[in-house]
Structures are given as structure tokens and as C-alpha cells.
Amino acid sequence: MAKTYALSQKWGLFAGPLLCVAVAYLPALSFFQPKAQWAISIGLWMLVWWISEAIPMAATALLPLVLFPLVGLLDLKEAAAPYANPVIFLFMGGFMIALAMEKWRLHLRIALNIIRLTGTQAHTILLGMMCATALLSMWISNTATTLMMLPIASSIISLLTSESANLTSKQQANFALVLMLGIAYAASIGGIATLVGTPPNTVFAGFMAETYQYQVGFGAWMMVGVPFALLLLVATYGLLLVLYPSRIRHFEGAEALIQKQLADLGKMSRGETLTLAVFIATAFLWMGREYLIYWLPAMKNLTDTGIAMMAGVVLFVLPTDW
Structure with a gap:
């Protein structure tokens, strides 16, 4: 209350x-x-x-x-x-996976590693932030992904303003602007890619099933959603660089900052490892369900909702301190 x-x-x-x-x-x-x-x-x-x-x-x-x-x-x-529509339970299973990732900070480790791999130039940092945000937003809610990425972006921006005295205020402002806008847009774009990326996707799938008796599977959605999301991500990235150019060739200290945050996370815990395993297995089952049913007809009643709920139950069962 x-x-x-x-x-x-x-x-x-x-x-x-x-x-x-x-x-x-x-x-x-x-x-x-x-x-x-x-x-x-x-x-x-x-x-x-x-x-x-x-x-x-x-x-x-x-x-x-x-x-x-x-x-x-x-x-x-x-x-x-x-309230008992299968789509609701599909989304519930996705939320369980997302909550497990957030609890064990697996999402942060994934994001930091993606940013580390993209380099320390301004445009590559933006690319890394947008890719990490979009990837996480495919499985975690857009809002939660944005809130998770904002502190990372704020740290990078603070480092830029404190250690890059040779940059003009315009360069600093443009870099900060594209980084924040890039995260916001990438979170929405990533949500398009999968059926559980954002609530409207599952609502649409439920509407199609109830009104037209057409089942929109997880794999079928991704075949359309992923290419479309990639196109939007590339277009948005290019547009941000054109509209707000910072022309920062090298960003001193960014790599050290990312390495420090990764070091603070330490080695992967048992909880992280198990969550990652469940996440990967669930994603593969969602994408390959039709092929699995083809090779194993006994699994013909397996649905995307069933896979999501199975993942949620497994996350409750797996011990982290056995």
C-alpha cells in the first residue's frame, strides 16, 4: 500500500x-x-x-x-x-528467466563483455552499447534493460568529461546524447526481435491465435523480427552518428573502466552458470521447436508456452549451494 x-x-x-x-x-x-x-x-x-x-x-x-x-x-x-491465456504464461516464463539473469547479474556481465569487444573509439562504444542493449532487450523487458545500461553509460560519460580535457563541450555533449539515445532506441528495437521481447508481441500472437486460429511460433517470429530489428539498429546507429557527430577518435580510460567493472563482478558464480545454461537451452528450444517435433513426433504437444514454463520450473529446482 x-x-x-x-x-x-x-x-x-x-x-x-x-x-x-x-x-x-x-x-x-x-x-x-x-x-x-x-x-x-x-x-x-x-x-x-x-x-x-x-x-x-x-x-x-x-x-x-x-x-x-x-x-x-x-x-x-x-x-x-x-487471464489464463497461454500467451500470459509464455510471458511469465520469459519474466522468470529475466529475473534470474538480473538476480545473478548475468545480464551485466553479458553487456560489459560486448562493450569490451567493440573497442574504445566513440563510435564503437556506441555500437557496443546499442548491441548489448538490443540483445538483452530481446529477452528482458525494455525498461529493465534500459535501467541496467544507464549506469554503465553514465560511468563512461563521466570518465569522458573528467579525463578528456582536449575535447570541446560540443563533442562531449554529442557523445553523451548519442549514448543515451542509442540505449533508449536499442531497447525498443531489441524488443521487436523475439516473441517475449515486449508485451505487444505476445498480445498480437494471442490475437492471431484466437481470431484467425493461426499460431505464431517463437521461431517464426524471430525469422521476421531479428532481420527487421537488425535493419532498424543499423539505421538508428548511422543516423545518430550523422545527426550528432562527436569525432572522438580514441577514448582514453574506457577500456580500463570496463575491465574494472568486470573485475568487480568476479568469476562466474554457480547461479550465473546455471542461469546461462537454462537461458541458452530455452532459446534453442524456442527457435528449434518445429524441428524437434519433426524428429521426435512424441513431442508434438510441446509449445512455446510449455518451454517457457519448463524453464521457469527448472530455475526454481536447480540448486546454487548444493
Whole structure:
């Protein structure tokens, strides 16, 4: 429970239900069927609460479970059915893997190693940051990836401003700008590449399955999503360099900074190793599920959702201090 409420939250808390009731009984909408009018009203209530964050967003999403049966839109069983959609559990499994990576700081190790390999020139540092962000965002939420990469970028920018006195303020500002923008754009671009990269992807897959009975598999999505994401990443990288050129040939101290952060992480722990193994196995199963079913017909009922949940269960079972 929140200890204090911002003014917008207080307004939203009361504005949501009041707007719902007002729209539900608004004569101007009488050309709608009563149930349709109630559906619009409840949708507006949820929208106000989501925008104002009057209550936690996840709690707002539970309103249909209470209100739909209450006003006669759906019975409880029908209202609850979408919450058990296989797509929800696919996303849940992806979140479990992401949380395990964050807990053991595997995502940070992956990002730092990618940046280390790209070199210490300004444009290669940007490339490394964008590649690392996009790669992680394929499996972890865009927001979490961005929050993880920002401290790394801030450290590099601080090092640049403190140790590169020969650079103009314009060069420093442009480098800082492209680094921050590159992370933000790369996080969104990476989310396009996989089915679990961002919630709209799984929502679309669920819509296709329910409306057109067409199953969008993980591998099929990646066949389209990965090339498209690569094109966007390259285009964004080039555009940032053209619009905000820094012309920094060599960045003294960047390599030492990355090496220090890697040294601080130490050797890979047992938890990191097991998480990496589960992550790689899950990714291969997602991408090769159709081939696995072809060679092992007994696995015909294996789904992307089943693979995701299996990975989540395995992460709970594997011991880190046996």
C-alpha cells in the first residue's frame, strides 16, 4: 500500500469511477447497446487509473474480474478466461528467466563483455552499447534493460568529461546524447526481435491465435523480427552518428573502466552458470521447436508456452549451494 499519494493519483482515484458512471448513463451514447456502453465505461475507468497510477497497474488490470460480472457483461468464468491465456504464461516464463539473469547479474556481465569487444573509439562504444542493449532487450523487458545500461553509460560519460580535457563541450555533449539515445532506441528495437521481447508481441500472437486460429511460433517470429530489428539498429546507429557527430577518435580510460567493472563482478558464480545454461537451452528450444517435433513426433504437444514454463520450473529446482 502506498504511503503517500501524488495529486494526480488522488484525482485519478476518484475520476476513474466517476467517469465510468457518467459515460455508462450518458444519453448521448444511447445508440450503443447497453453492454457496449458499459464496456466503454469500464475501459475509460481503467485508462484513467493506468495513466494516473492511482493504484498499481496490475491491480487495475483486475477490474474486469469484478466489474464485468457485476454489470452483466460476462459471467465470472468468461471474464477470468483471458487471464489464463497461454500467451500470459509464455510471458511469465520469459519474466522468470529475466529475473534470474538480473538476480545473478548475468545480464551485466553479458553487456560489459560486448562493450569490451567493440573497442574504445566513440563510435564503437556506441555500437557496443546499442548491441548489448538490443540483445538483452530481446529477452528482458525494455525498461529493465534500459535501467541496467544507464549506469554503465553514465560511468563512461563521466570518465569522458573528467579525463578528456582536449575535447570541446560540443563533442562531449554529442557523445553523451548519442549514448543515451542509442540505449533508449536499442531497447525498443531489441524488443521487436523475439516473441517475449515486449508485451505487444505476445498480445498480437494471442490475437492471431484466437481470431484467425493461426499460431505464431517463437521461431517464426524471430525469422521476421531479428532481420527487421537488425535493419532498424543499423539505421538508428548511422543516423545518430550523422545527426550528432562527436569525432572522438580514441577514448582514453574506457577500456580500463570496463575491465574494472568486470573485475568487480568476479568469476562466474554457480547461479550465473546455471542461469546461462537454462537461458541458452530455452532459446534453442524456442527457435528449434518445429524441428524437434519433426524428429521426435512424441513431442508434438510441446509449445512455446510449455518451454517457457519448463524453464521457469527448472530455475526454481536447480540448486546454487548444493
